[in-house]
Amino acid sequence: MDRITRGLTAGAAGTTALNMVTYLDMAVRGRPASSTPEKSVEKLADVVGFALGEGEEAENRKAGLGPMLGFGTGLGAGLLYGLLAGRRRFPRLAGTAVLTGLAMAGSTAPMTVLGLTDPREWSASDWASDVVPHLAYGAVAALVYEALG
Numbered sequence: 001m002d003r004i005t006r007g008l009t010a011g012a013a014g015t016t017a018l019n020m021v022t023y024l025d026m027a028v029r030g031r032p033a034s035s036t037p038e039k040s041v042e043k044l045a046d047v048v049g050f051a052l053g054e055g056e057e058a059e060n061r062k063a064g065l066g067p068m069l070g071f072g073t074g075l076g077a078g079l080l081y082g083l084l085a086g087r088r089r090f091p092r093l094a095g096t097a098v099l100t101g102l103a104m105a106g107s108t109a110p111m112t113v114l115g116l117t118d119p120r121e122w123s124a125s126d127w128a129s130d131v132v133p134h135l136a137y138g139a140v141a142a143l144v145y146e147a148l149g
Helices: 003-031 034-047 056-087 092-113 125-149
Strands: none
Touching: 003 056, 003 092, 003 125, 034 056, 034 092, 034 125, 056 125, 092 125
């Protein structure tokens, strides 16, 4: 299996783990879903001149496209890891750290650039809500990448 396929597969598995941990956190703490994916879609649509529509139609598009940004980030981080790692075997902890960092940077950096969030202002709870699911992503993605090698 080539490194691109391994990376995409690992990214898909990691994304599934991230989503599961996020939804479990929402259920346990009774917290709402983050609105930043939908806000990101709205901001990106404005930047590129894409009309989302009006009212419910626009809200439905944002609700559908918001999670797609997350899937793109997860697959992209796995793909990038596959390209960087190639056939080399990294210790699982190192792979987890790199994949966690790639996924966090891939999701937080664009939202920061768009002015939707500022990690310097996050509370401990905000950081936990971000780091824990991304750690799950990194751990599962690293495990799957290694297993496919």
